[in-house]
Amino acid sequence: MLFVSFQTTQNKNGKGDGKMNNQETLALFGDEADEKFIKGEVLQMIFHNPDNLFSVTRIEVKETNTDWDERDIIVTGVFPKLEPQEVYLFYGKMQEHAKFGQQFKAERFHKEMPQTREGVVAYLSGELFKGIGKKTAENIVAVLGEDAISIMLNDPDRLSEVPKLPKNTADSLLATLRENQGLEHVMIGLNDYGFGPQLSMKIFSSLQTKCT
Structure with missing residues (x-):
């Protein structure tokens, strides 16, 4: 946020002429830089209320600008059930x-998607995706690249380009991706646009009601 303060010079009648004098002051304030954050890996969902989404989770801290210096911390807030790892x-x-x-x-949150080919391979071969081992994940990334996740969600037919990938495995992979991109994806998207978790939940619930 930018704040500019200045004092105008005065003419003989005592009225400001709108010109800035040498007392002009320019101050820059980075509000977001002062916002506290914790980036970390989900170790355990300790509590999750499916009705109002109030959650308590244990996070392994990877990066933070708080004074917290221990390995893990309890994070509370309103968010969907988060997947370990x-x-x-x-x-x-x-x-x-x-x-x-x-x-x-937590007042808002953002999911950190894998940014490298190695990260995408590790994500797809994790416990979340049954039947997708490291070799299969490597084949998928070899064909679709580091944007494999967004490609599969936006153009699922591209999975047919992956050699020796059984249709039932591809269908299961897509189903799991879509399931985990449901409420979580909507809430993260609304968070990115500045909506808080409570309001995001109300919007999502309203959309669900209209679609049923």
């Missing part, structure tokens, strides 16, 4: 719980 970026604030001590209260 996936990496998320949470924005919010530290808070002291009367019983459980310091926690991080």
Whole structure:
């Protein structure tokens, strides 16, 4: 955010002439730079309420601008059930719980998708996708590249280009991708546009009601 303050010079009648004098002051304030965040891998979903999406999860900290210096931390907030081993970026604030001590209260979040070929291979060959081993994941990435996930979601027929990939395995892979890109994908998208988790949930619920 940019703030500019200046004092105008005055003419003989005591009125401002709109010109900036040497007392002009320019100040830059980076609000987002001051926002606290924790980036980490999901270790365990401790609690998840499917009705209002209030969740408590344990995160292995990979990066943060808070004073937290321990290996993992409890993150609370309103978000869909998160899959273990996936990496998320949470924005919010530290808070002291009367019983459980310091926690991080997330006000919004963003999913960190794999950015490299190796990362996509590791993601697709993880526990989330049954029947997709490392070799199959490598074949998929060899054909579709590091954008394989978005390609499969937007143009699923491209999976037919992967040699020796059984149709039932491809169908299962796509079904799992779509399932995990449902509520989570919508909420992350709304978060990216500045909507908080509670409002995102209301919007998603409203859309669900209209579609049923």
